[in-house]
Amino acid sequence: MKEPFEKYIADLQNSICQSIEQMDGNEKFKEDVWQREGGGGGVTRVISNGIIFEKGGVNRSAVFGEVTPALAAQLKTSGASFFATGISLVIHPVNPMVPTVHANFRYFELYDQQKNKIDGWFGGGADLTPYYLFEEDAVHFHQTFKSACDRFDPSFYPTFKLQCDNYFNNTHRGHERRGVGGIFYDYLRPNTSHDENFFFEFSKACGDSFVKAYLPIVERRKNLTFTDEQRKWQELRRGRYVEFNLIHDRGTIFGLKSNGRTESILMSLPPRVRFEYDDKPVAGSKEEELIRVLKNPREWV
Amino acid sequence: MKEPFEKYIADLQNSICQSIEQMDGNEKFKEDVWQREGGGGGVTRVISNGIIFEKGGVNRSAVFGEVTPALAAQLKTSGASFFATGISLVIHPVNPMVPTVHANFRYFELYDQQKNKIDGWFGGGADLTPYYLFEEDAVHFHQTFKSACDRFDPSFYPTFKLQCDNYFNNTHRGHERRGVGGIFYDYLRPNTSHDENFFFEFSKACGDSFVKAYLPIVERRKNLTFTDEQRKWQELRRGRYVEFNLIHDRGTIFGLKSNGRTESILMSLPPRVRFEYDDKPVAGSKEEELIRVLKNPREWV
Numbered sequence: 001m002k003e004p005f006e007k008y009i010a011d012l013q014n015s016i017c018q019s020i021e022q023m024d025g026n027e028k029f030k031e032d033v034w035q036r037e038g039g040g041g042g043v044t045r046v047i048s049n050g051i052i053f054e055k056g057g058v059n060r061s062a063v064f065g066e067v068t069p070a071l072a073a074q075l076k077t078s079g080a081s082f083f084a085t086g087i088s089l090v091i092h093p094v095n096p097m098v099p100t101v102h103a104n105f106r107y108f109e110l111y112d113q114q115k116n117k118i119d120g121w122f123g124g125g126a127d128l129t130p131y132y133l134f135e136e137d138a139v140h141f142h143q144t145f146k147s148a149c150d151r152f153d154p155s156f157y158p159t160f161k162l163q164c165d166n167y168f169n170n171t172h173r174g175h176e177r178r179g180v181g182g183i184f185y186d187y188l189r190p191n192t193s194h195d196e197n198f199f200f201e202f203s204k205a206c207g208d209s210f211v212k213a214y215l216p217i218v219e220r221r222k223n224l225t226f227t228d229e230q231r232k233w234q235e236l237r238r239g240r241y242v243e244f245n246l247i248h249d250r251g252t253i254f255g256l257k258s259n260g261r262t263e264s265i266l267m268s269l270p271p272r273v274r275f276e277y278d279d280k281p282v283a284g285s286k287e288e289e290l291i292r293v294l295k296n297p298r299e300w301v
Numbered sequence: 302m303k304e305p306f307e308k309y310i311a312d313l314q315n316s317i318c319q320s321i322e323q324m325d326g327n328e329k330f331k332e333d334v335w336q337r338e339g340g341g342g343g344v345t346r347v348i349s350n351g352i353i354f355e356k357g358g359v360n361r362s363a364v365f366g367e368v369t370p371a372l373a374a375q376l377k378t379s380g381a382s383f384f385a386t387g388i389s390l391v392i393h394p395v396n397p398m399v400p401t402v403h404a405n406f407r408y409f410e411l412y413d414q415q416k417n418k419i420d421g422w423f424g425g426g427a428d429l430t431p432y433y434l435f436e437e438d439a440v441h442f443h444q445t446f447k448s449a450c451d452r453f454d455p456s457f458y459p460t461f462k463l464q465c466d467n468y469f470n471n472t473h474r475g476h477e478r479r480g481v482g483g484i485f486y487d488y489l490r491p492n493t494s495h496d497e498n499f500f501f502e503f504s505k506a507c508g509d510s511f512v513k514a515y516l517p518i519v520e521r522r523k524n525l526t527f528t529d530e531q532r533k534w535q536e537l538r539r540g541r542y543v544e545f546n547l548i549h550d551r552g553t554i555f556g557l558k559s560n561g562r563t564e565s566i567l568m569s570l571p572p573r574v575r576f577e578y579d580d581k582p583v584a585g586s587k588e589e590e591l592i593r594v595l596k597n598p599r600e601w602v
Contacts, residue, residue, distance in 0.1 A: 032579070046578040057578065172557040239570070246547035247557060256473040256548060269540070269576035276572065277347040277358065278333070278564045 001120060001196055002083060005107040005203070006062050009087040010043075012105070012207045013060045016089065017045055019211045020058070023218055024050040029058065034261055039065040044264045048271070052098070052222050056091040057267030067110070074254050079110030079118055086124075087207070088251075090268040091214075096234035097224040099130035099137065099179065100241065101214045102268070104251075105207045107200075122199045123186035124206055125160065126213065127168050129179030129241060131234040133290045135300075137217045138180040142300040144213035145183045148205040152198070157301075160185045165297040170244050177294045178244045182213075233287055236279050238270035245269065302421060302497055303384060306408040306504070307363050310388040311344075313406070313508045314361045317390065318346055320512045321359070324519055325351040330359065335562055340366040345565045349572070353399070353523050357392040358568030368411070375555050380411030380419055387425075388508070389552075391569040392515070397535035398525040400431035400438065400480065401542065402515045403569070405552075406508045408501075423500045424487035425507055426461065427514065428469050430480030430542060432535040434591045436601075438518045439481040443601035445514035446484045449506040453499070458602075461486045466598040471545050478595045479545045483514075534588055537580050539571035546570065 017029045027050035035041040042061030047053050062085035072078045086106025093100065103126035110119040128141045142161070149156035164184035170176045183206070188199045245252050245268055255265040281287030318330045328351035336342040343362030348354050363386035373379045387407025394401065404427035411420040429442045443462065450457035465485035471477045484507070489500045546553050546569055556566040582588030 044578075048578065055576075055578070172560075172563050235573075242543060242574075242576075243547065243567075246544065247554065253548065259473075262473050263579045266544075266576065267578050271576060272536075273543075273574045273576070274572060275356075275543075275567065275570035275574065277349065277356070277568050 001107065001200060002062075002085065002109065005200065006085050008200075008204055008207065009060050009085060009105065012210075013043065013045065013058055013087055016087075016211060017047075017058050019215055020047065020053060020056060020091065023215055023222075024052045026051045027053065029056075032263075034264070036061075036063050036065075036261065037259070039063060042261065042264060044261075044267065046267055050094075052093055052095070052218065054092050054094040055267075055271040056089070057264075058087070058089040059264050059267060060087045061085065061264070068258065070254070070258055074250065075108075075110075077110065077119060080113045081111045081115070083109040083111075088268075089210075092238070092270045093218065093222070095222060095224065096131040096226050096230045097134075097221040098218050099128050099221075100238075100270070101129070102127055103207075103210050105203050107203070120189065120196065121186070122188040122203045124203055125164055125167075125182060125184035126206070126210055127164055127179055127182040127184070128214075128217075129237075130290065131237050132230070132286055133180070133293055134217075134221065137220070138298075138300045140217060141180070141182060141213045144209050145206065146301050148209045149183065149202075151205060152202045156185070156202075157183065161299075168244060170240055170248065172247065173240065173243070175295060176240070176291065177297055178241060180293065180300070181297060232274065233281075235270075235272055235274040236276060238273045239275045241270055242273055302408065302501060303363075303386065303410065306501065307386050309501075309505055309508065310361050310386065310406065313511075314344065314346065314359055314388055317388075317512060318348075318359050320516055321348065321354060321357060321392065324516055324523075325353045327352045328354065330357075333564075335565070337362075337364050337366075337562065338560075340364060343562065343565060345562075345568065347568055351395075353394055353396070353519065355393050355395040356568075356572040357390070358565075359388070359390040360565050360568060361388045362386065362565070369559065371555070371559055375551065376409075376411075378411065378420065381414045382412045382416070384410040384412075389569075390511075393539070393571045394519065394523070396523060396525065397432040397527050397531045398435075398522040399519050400429050400522075401539075401571070402430070403428055404508075404511050406504050408504070421490065421497065422487070423489040423504045425504060426465055426468075426483060426485035427507070427511055428465055428480055428483040428485070429515075429518075430538075431591065432538050433531070433587055434481070434594055435518075435522065438521070439599075439601045441518060442481070442483060442514045445510050446507065447602050449510045450484065450503075452506060453503045457486070457503075458484065462600075469545060471541055471549065473548065474541065474544070476596060477541070477592065478598055479542060481594065481601070482598060533575065534582075536571075536573055536575040537577060539574045540576045542571055543574055 029045040040063030064083040088104040105124035146157040160183035164181040168178035330346040341364030365384040406425035447458040461484035465482040469479035
């Protein structure tokens with residue numbers, strides 16, 4: 001499963017970067033190939049100061065090594081060594097009418113002292129972070145991933161939608177979600193009903209849905225005009241994105257504390273950000289409406 | 302000890318805010334008085350968009366309540382209930398030639414089930430975060446706190462200077478310190494040589510040193526001209542400040558995860574920030590010189 005999944009995410013990285021470049025029409029991704037001390041490495045691609053995309057990163061990696069005590073605690077399971085491969089991306093557009101997006105698809109294996117595979121699972125998801133809420137965009141994003149889920153199991157979408165709302169949650173902001181969600185799944189292991197290949201196909205279906213879920217939204221919103229005040233609101237909301245990623249995101253915190261490649265991990269941070277004391281949207285405004293939805297996640301489909 | 306320390310920090314908050322306002326000459330602090338569910342409250346004062354100070358917060362609080370398991374783990378000691386009071390401040394100037402500064406002075410008590418005091422200690426410190434290094438500023442800041450320390454114990458300054466370098470450390474950035482340090486102390490308890498009052502007097506000496514340590518530096522640098530590029534560098538470096546506070550700072554993370562007052566905790570975040578992928582200063586530049594010092598802390602006095 002390692003090789004086919006690695007090949008899949010390498011192809012996915014190519015096709016996503018190509019679609020993003022084509023949409024931007026001006027900027028191209030720059031690539032950094034890196035090695036990891038202890039085993040493995042990755043390919044980080046970053047786009048900066050595009051016409052549409054202010055900052056975006058599409059990263060893939062395949063790493064292996066010993067299971068440290070910190071990793072065992074994070075995984076809530078144990079083994080002597082591990083292999084992990086995945087793709088992780090975050091796109092921050094210039095225009096506050098265009099939402100930020102994140103997606104991640106990964107595969108993990110654990111081995112015993114004799115290097116026998118003792119466990120393996122898939123994880124992943126995608127979530128949308130608008131600065132101004134266009135309901136049809138949230139519906140389109142959710143519908144696209146729901147359609148992918150439904151081809152595999154009707155219980156997947158409702159389960160993974162809820163997990164997404166619960167995960168991307170700034171609990172310290174009165175349970176304000178990072179955005180309007182999407183899907184989030186983890187520890188999908190072969191079981192009595194489904195083999196490993198079933199979950200591989202499911203992961204591919206989700207990965208293949210990313211461009212279809214996100215780019216039509218960009219297309220619809222990219223030419224909308226916006227004011228300096230709306231841009232300021234976007235920068236304040238990006239502050240919340242930073243808060244989530246650095247305070248709550250397990251992958252980010254674990255990566256940084258276990259000597260991961262800092263630049264590849266923190267490519268997710270937005271390019272320009274504001275933090276103001278006690279900033280609050282005006283009552284009855286579009287900005288306040290967004291916060292209300294973030295605090296009370298909706299069913300979009 | 303609770304009452305005299307609370308009174309001291311209330312006076313210190315007043316005198317620091319007054320000095321900052323006087324230096325700015327334009328903006329005034331705004332005050333929020335808040336209550337804490339579970340016991341106590343605080344007084345948060347924030348200055349925004351001043352001529353010299355872009356964002357600053359000077360917060361004091363006195364809180365009490367049950368020792369939760371999370372708090373016990375954080376304190377590495379136990380008790381049934383606690384009382385904590387302190388002042389915490391962060392000042393972010395407009396001009397990148399003027400350093401950011403942070404200081405914190407606090408007192409903590411623990412009680413048993415019968416409400417008898419079973420432990421009590423002082424903590425605190427101050428550290429300076431320049432964007433451009435003026436050696437005489439680092440020397441002045443350290444010398445001021447060293448003079449305060451030396452009046453109490455010649456071992457204090459070298460110990461607390463080292464603790465400061467070790468604490469304000471972005472380990473995930475190749476052990477890049479947040480700034481040029483200062484002093485950091487914690488768990489100063491009565492012992493065979495010194496009573497509680499000795500450490501109270503020491504804390505007061507440190508608190509009283511803050512204005513003397515920082516404002517002469519602001520005075521010297523506030524009228525220096527700067528370019529857009531230097532301002533950009535400041536905003537990138539402020540990104541590192543955000544990273545430290547949200548990833549590593551024990552007080553911030555504990556406060557946010559234990560339902561502290563989010564706005565008062567995060568008043569420390571800089572007003573405008575940038576995050577760029579793999580930003581690196583030009584070889585031989587002033588910016589690179591700063592990084593070198595942050596990675597290899599110096600003895601300033």
